[in-house]
Amino acid sequence: MRFVIVTGMSGAGKVTALRFLEDAGFYCVDNLPLPLVVPIAQLSLDGRSSELSKIAVGIDVRSGALSFENAENVIEELEKNGIRAEIVYMDASDEVLIARYKETRRAHPLAGPDGKVEDGIALEREKTAFLRKRADYIFDTSQLLTRELKEEIDRIFRDGKAFKNIYISIRSFGFKYGIPSDSDLVFDVRFLKNPYYDVSLRKLTGLDPEIRKFVADCPESGIFLDKLEDMLEFLIPNYIKEGKNQLVVSIGCTGGRHRSVALAEGIYERLKSNTGYGLKVEHRDMDRDLVRKRADYGVK
Secondary structure, eight states: OEEEEEEEOTTSSHHHHHHHHHHTTOEEESSOOGGGHHHHHHHTTSOSOGGGSEEEEEOOGGGOHHHHTTHHHHHHHHHHTTOOEEEEEEEOOHHHHHHHHHHHTOOOTTOOTTOOHHHHHHHHHHHHHHHHHHOSEEEEOSSOOHHHHHHHHIIIIISOOOOOSOEEEEEEEEGGGOOOTTOSEEEEOTTSOOGGGSTTTTTOOTTSHHHHHHHHTSHHHHHHHHHHHHHHHHHHHHHHHTTOOEEEEEEEESSSSSHHHHHHHHHHHHHTTOTTSEEEEEESSTTTOOOOOGGGGTOO
């Protein structure tokens, strides 16, 4: 049997996670009253129904802040009954949660009489802190696409692969458009020769083989990738140890079209063999400057 509790911050994607668990073969119940959690879990123990061998329940503060405080007692009761509950905690930054509430125009379940979303989020973080500490899986959906969340859930609950509670985003960008505000680590690769000044390469991007070769032909690029890979292999386990669940590694060049794209792809290729981590690569500014100078087209 497998019993999963999905909880976390309102607006972080609990309902979506339950839907993906249902797709993975779980019997799912959302917003389950706390007194019913143990009886539902015991159904999966008796083995009389294969349909109930995998159960996922959603619990959150919609039942009220006071009654939700009993959640810790419920988990302890599950353990006393020999039921191993896997806890999925859905999270997102305060800024992202506020933006989502403003977009949907819904009230936060813990917002006070004045209806301030910020106050509701702060109180909810306080009330769910013990669950986050006990969580087996923490998904920060601040930058996580719905498709990527589904892939992670399938990998853990359908394919049975290990999860290390961290999702790594490798991002290229252009300094002239500003450093990504959510970056944890920023690397400047403007020390490399710029293919922009080769008119035959200017319209291409770091995804094109010509640019990849141009960048790779610079000896410094290989040294940079070696040192970056070595540093990340050291940092990632230590970040996990400290409870970090999302890491954004930003690599920048002047316009974010050539060098940074090629090197972001390069470090992504090196890291993706470690299937224990969630990993994606994205290129923020690669297609941003689509207006070509007249000289690009040979017009005088």
